[in-house]
Amino acid sequence: MNGKLLEGKVALVTGSGRGVGRGIALDLAAAGARVVVNDIGASTTGEGADLGPAQQVVEEIRAAGGHAVADTHSVADWDEAHAMVQTAIDAFGRIDIVINNAGILRDTIFHKMTREEFEAVINVNLNGPFYVSRAAAPHFKAQNGGNYVHITSSSGLIGNFGQANYAAAKLGVAALSKSIAMDMQRFNVRSNAVAPWAWTRMVNTIPAETEEQKKRVEGLMKLIPERIAPFVTALSSDAAAGVTGQIFGVRNNEIYLFSQSRPIRTAHTSDGWTPESVIERVFPMFENDFYPLHRSGDVFTWDPV
Template sequence: MSEVRFDERVAIVTGAGGGLGRSHALLLAARGAKVVVNDLGGSLHGEGSDQAAAQKVVDEITAAGGTAVASFDGVDTPEGAAAIVQKALDAYGRVDVVINNAGILRDVSFHKMTHADWDSVLKVHLAGTYYVSHAAWAHMRDAGYGRIVNTSSAAGLYGNFGQANYAAAKLGIVGLTKTLAQEGAKKGIRANAIAPIARSRMTETILDEATLAKLEPTLVSPLVAYLASEGCASNGQVYAVGGGYVSRVAVVEGAGTMLSGEVTPESVAGAWAEIEDLSAAKPFANAMEAVGAALGKL
């Protein structure tokens, strides 16, 4: 197995001032990438800003002999995202890799959720992933090369109590990733997503220390680096990752059933066991394949 390297590659890592993003940035830099360490430096809830977070990681990278520049813009506006990508272009002249990792939490049960809780989380996670990817997209297309790694979550894939805003954003990121993968394929751009579990300020109040000790962010970053590498052929996929565990996650559709005779609520109820049955379930590569399979049954 040849070493995964990023020499001459330029990578942007958003939200890289701490937690998972810091770990991704350190690993990419250690493997030769020139890294834009982006972080707004705000609170877990998305309030305030502090340049120290991103600068500290840049200092760590340069002290270790790597190459990095700090970016303090927010991903949650088109202007901020454009400035992040411009930072890569100004400093290093290209952008090969985008790791969309920045995030905040506004956890609250749905009946207490304010529109501000909803908007701010959707803005940072989903719009932020869109804005930064969009700002980098034309450069990647022109170069005929790009790797995008987005950050989803088990909360988005499966739902989670108190996280309606976060779950909606995180599953939105999956749809965005799969579409970027399909649109970018012919231009050498690949996009994948991870659903991580790791020790960070997001998890240290909800998991016990013994569990957190097994969940260092450094156990997630190797998958991110592999997905960001030239040699990885995966495109449009989602991977659960944490503590050394890695697995592909897929949306699957069962074999289903054709309702015979008049289609009524009662005929649906009568076929419920076959409708629910996932024993012959399979994933589809894209929407056309899935719709085509359904139409093929008619």
């Protein structure tokens, strides 16, 4: 079944020269999709450029009998995002699937984070998915169909230390995905977000100086980036036609469906609230349901399987 699952489809995968994106590109191609492998070949902080990684994945796909072309445009630029979608049109005549995977890290504790460190991550990790998705939207609308998969992160959905820029972008991606799902539903277009757990170049930048950090990194090294791909391929297929507006997670052999924000407690008064009555009644009433300052690792405490 896998060989025909995406037959006739054309997919664009951003940041697919390495890691999670590479695994997704290879798996989509194995399922029959023709793939635009987009990657500027930059460092984990977004610096430098190397045409090699994207072309190498293209060659892997072609060697396996698939069809692919390389693209080195940047997701962080409106015009270049449109150019990479045009690459799909020029090479394969259409576009059906957009996987917004490209990302960078600039980890810094909040009170030391510079404007440049914040904006650089937002530009790639949040503006990028908007630019690329927006560039594909007219094509999806015209053909009455299309599928977006946006890579989010538990850093945004739950939280992590020293990642205010990355967390803000990745939680924004989840909201962007939901909005696209609602706005484009009438055109038979789906949009979902997936949080991957995987040992990649970006994860490799996490400090491992204290015993706690070393233990965390040892656990992360067990996470295989290629394990994300089968779920993304399934989600990109017509067999998932009823799945949209959702947030998923994939961690080796585990797949999660994430909750989305809903009220969990309510306080009401017929007399209207004053600051004093809020302090006296509301905070004590809600206190047992306050969320602790958990990091992702505090929630996902078990070893990956």
